[in-house]
Amino acid sequence: MTPSAIAQTEGSSAQTEAVELEFRDVTKQYPGASEPVIEHLSFHVPAGEICVLVGPSGCGKTTAMRMVNRMIDITEGDILLGGESVNAKSPAELRRNVGYAIQQIGLFPHLTIADNISTVPKLLGWDKARMRSRVDELLELVSLDPDETRDRYPAQLSGGMRQRVGVARALAADPPLMLMDEPFGAIDPINRERLQNEFLRLQREIRKTVVFVTHDIDEAIKMGDRVAVLKKGGILAQYAPPAELLMAPADQFVEDFVGADRALKRLALQRVRDIDLWTAATVKVGDPVAEVRAKLEDADVKIPLLVDDAQRPIGWLSEGALRAERVRKDLRSPAEPLVELDDILRDALSDLLATETRYAPVVNSRGHVTGVLSLEVISHVLHDHTLATTAPTSADFLEAS
Amino acid sequence: MIPSVLAQLDIQDPAEGDASCVAENGFCPGWIADNFDRYLGPLGEHVYLTVVSVVIGFAIALALALIAHRRRWLTGPIITGTGILYAIPSVAAFFLLQPITGLGNQTAIVALVSYTLLIIFRNITDGLRNVPAEIVDAARGQGLTDRQILRRVELPLAVPEILAGLRIAFSTTVGLATLAVFAGGGGLGSEILTDRFFRSNVVVAGGLAVLLAAAFDLVLLLVQRSVTTWQRAAPA
Ligand SMILES: Nc1ncnc2c1ncn2[C@@H]1O[C@H](COP(=O)(O)OP(=O)(O)O)[C@@H](O)[C@H]1O
Numbered sequence: 175m176t177p178s179a180i181a182q183t184e185g186s187s188a189q190t191e192a193v194e195l196e197f198r199d200v201t202k203q204y205p206g207a208s209e210p211v212i213e214h215l216s217f218h219v220p221a222g223e224i225c226v227l228v229g230p231s232g233c234g235k236t237t238a239m240r241m242v243n244r245m246i247d248i249t250e251g252d253i254l255l256g257g258e259s260v261n262a263k264s265p266a267e268l269r270r271n272v273g274y275a276i277q278q279i280g281l282f283p284h285l286t287i288a289d290n291i292s293t294v295p296k297l298l299g300w301d302k303a304r305m306r307s308r309v310d311e312l313l314e315l316v317s318l319d320p321d322e323t324r325d326r327y328p329a330q331l332s333g334g335m336r337q338r339v340g341v342a343r344a345l346a347a348d349p350p351l352m353l354m355d356e357p358f359g360a361i362d363p364i365n366r367e368r369l370q371n372e373f374l375r376l377q378r379e380i381r382k383t384v385v386f387v388t389h390d391i392d393e394a395i396k397m398g399d400r401v402a403v404l405k406k407g408g409i410l411a412q413y414a415p416p417a418e419l420l421m422a423p424a425d426q427f428v429e430d431f432v433g434a435d436r437a438l439k440r441l442a443l444q445r446v447r448d449i450d451l452w453t454a455a456t457v458k459v460g461d462p463v464a465e466v467r468a469k470l471e472d473a474d475v476k477i478p479l480l481v482d483d484a485q486r487p488i489g490w491l492s493e494g495a496l497r498a499e500r501v502r503k504d505l506r507s508p509a510e511p512l513v514e515l516d517d518i519l520r521d522a523l524s525d526l527l528a529t530e531t532r533y534a535p536v537v538n539s540r541g542h543v544t545g546v547l548s549l550e551v552i553s554h555v556l557h558d559h560t561l562a563t564t565a566p567t568s569a570d571f572l573e574a575s
Numbered sequence: 576m577i578p579s580v581l582a583q584l585d586i587q588d589p590a591e592g593d594a595s596c597v598a599e600n601g602f603c604p605g606w607i608a609d610n611f612d613r614y615l616g617p618l619g620e621h622v623y624l625t626v627v628s629v630v631i632g633f634a635i636a637l638a639l640a641l642i643a644h645r646r647r648w649l650t651g652p653i654i655t656g657t658g659i660l661y662a663i664p665s666v667a668a669f670f671l672l673q674p675i676t677g678l679g680n681q682t683a684i685v686a687l688v689s690y691t692l693l694i695i696f697r698n699i700t701d702g703l704r705n706v707p708a709e710i711v712d713a714a715r716g717q718g719l720t721d722r723q724i725l726r727r728v729e730l731p732l733a734v735p736e737i738l739a740g741l742r743i744a745f746s747t748t749v750g751l752a753t754l755a756v757f758a759g760g761g762g763l764g765s766e767i768l769t770d771r772f773f774r775s776n777v778v779v780a781g782g783l784a785v786l787l788a789a790a791f792d793l794v795l796l797l798v799q800r801s802v803t804t805w806q807r808a809a810p811a
């Protein structure tokens with residue numbers, strides 16, 4: 175990537191292209207300290223991906239992140255942004271091109287939300303009209319009402335709203351790279367999940383390269399395209415996509431850190447559409463019973479599933495429904511729970527367990543039956559290791575860089 | 576003092592001539608009304624002494640505070656130095672300075688300035704230091720230079736404490752400036768001194784000094800309220 179890709183683009187809605195980020199043998203040792211805080215850290219984040227730095231408290235995540243925008247000096251090695259060393263520019267110039275959001279947010283209490291968000295655009299000399307339209311655009315992007323919010327002061331907003339403003343401020347000048355240090359760490363669990371989902375949705379639109387620091391492995395798995403697990407001393411224990419981390423932890427440390435329930439955690443990574451579902455025998459009222467019995471032979475689930483004319487599931491038929499020549503509407507149970515192809519496997523499993531059924535019809539976005547999810551299918555996923563081999567490994571990755 | 580003034584107000588008959596009241600060394604509204612003009616000049620001088628001293632004191636203290644903001648180790652020595660100045664009895668200072676600066680307002684101003692330094696310096700340094708670290712960190716992380724952080728973030732956030740310091744400095748200086756007469760300066764103090772046994776005179780000159788201090792305080796309070804609206808913004 176050329177340095178020009180880092181340059182600010184014209185117009186408030188035009189997007190800067192994300193940049194790749196590379197840690198090249200980075201070491202940090204504080205003066206007077208006997209041990210380095212970060213030791214020979216090397217990894218590569220492709221442009222437009224979220225890289226999560228995760229590890230126990232004090233392992234050096236914040237230090238590693240803050241070396242990227244030179245809030246902390248690098249002792250040895252180099253960090254490259256779009257192929258260019260972070261030391262090539264003055265710290266202030268570098269930081270204006272790198273979004274920065276921290277857990278404590280650090281909004282300026284004496285400035286309105288609009289002025290807070292305009293901090294970097296003002297430094298870059300944008301004109302007033304451009305700043306104003308950018309503020310409104312960003313407030314909408316982070317799900318805040320511009321008319322309600324822009325003239326307020328930070329103290330007048332809730333914690334979750336302030337954190338959204340913090341993210342908007344970091345995005346203001348459309349930087350190609352974002353640094354986020356435990357951005358949702360001080361938010362209650364319900365709002366944290368909402369903010370995480372919002373950020374992932376946002377990221378699908380803006381495609382920034384993101385360095386995201388957290389000590390919470392669940393958050394790391396959820397947010398990361400790549401996860402770097404650090405141990406004390408800033409040593410990289412494993413750098414891999416979340417699925418690989420869960421299925422093939424590199425060592426005992428990673429295995430312990432990921433937790434004993436790592437198999438279950440994997441279910442958060444997959445959607446129902448990603449897995450092989452069971453087939454169902456779908457029948458309509460009035461179908462010939464002989465035909466239904468033939469269908470049942472081929473289907474994985476041996477209970478006929480009654481659907482309407484639009485292929486929408488109605489319920490599971492009882493034995494009695496097939497006693498006559500033609501299928502009668504005699505249900506043993508309704509078509510519950512109903513699972514959608516886009517559901518996350520973990521949520522689908524909890525629906526199955528909550529309704530105490532073994533099978534759940536799966537429908538596509540139009541409501542048509544496309545298969546059946548069963549406890550057996552999920553259990554198969556939990557034991558299946560093919561995902562680990564199909565997902566890119568960290569070795570592929572270092573070669574590619 | 577005040578109760579006796581009130582007591583005399585009661586028995587005062589307006590029809591009775593001022594002459595007898597003045598002769599009895601009473602509190603004489605008639606005399607005050609007739610002679611009020613003679614206080615306006617000294618009042619103006621008092622305002623001048625106070626404003627000039629506090630403004631110069633503020634400029635010096637601000638410069639010292641900004642130097643100490645970059646070089647933290649200087650804070651202690653500066654507080655010690657300004658603390659010593661603050662501890663010198665003011666009348667002694669007025670006399671001690673005379674061989675150097677001569678008789679007159681400039682001597683009074685030098686002494687008065689030296690009394691404001693400690694108060695203003697401490698309030699500016701406290702104000703700057705009380706800006707939460709994460710706010711400064713966020714500012715630096717967004718690419719503000721040290722100078723921009725100082726101007727756009729730290730100083731605005733320190734304004735309430737700086738103004739609080741200025742309010743104390745003004746009240747103190749209005750009071751101390753009544754002693755400027757010992758340095759050969761003017762102001763309400765010289766009025767008090769010239770007719771110090773005449774009750775009406777002392778009450779008026781002293782009362783004006785008190786009112787002046789209150790007026791400065793009120794003005795600064797209004798300034799403070801108008802520049803810190805963000806502190807009182809109603810929660811959503
Ligand atoms: N300014 C500093 N001087 C010396 N040691 C420091 C300094 N800042 C952080 N450290 C040490 O560096 C280590 C890593 O800190 P940090 O990066 O904040 O960890 P994390 O974000 O993973 O919790 C800690 O052991 C911490 O004590």
Ligand SMILES: [Mg+2]
Nearest residue numbers: 235236237387
């Ligand atoms: Mg940290």
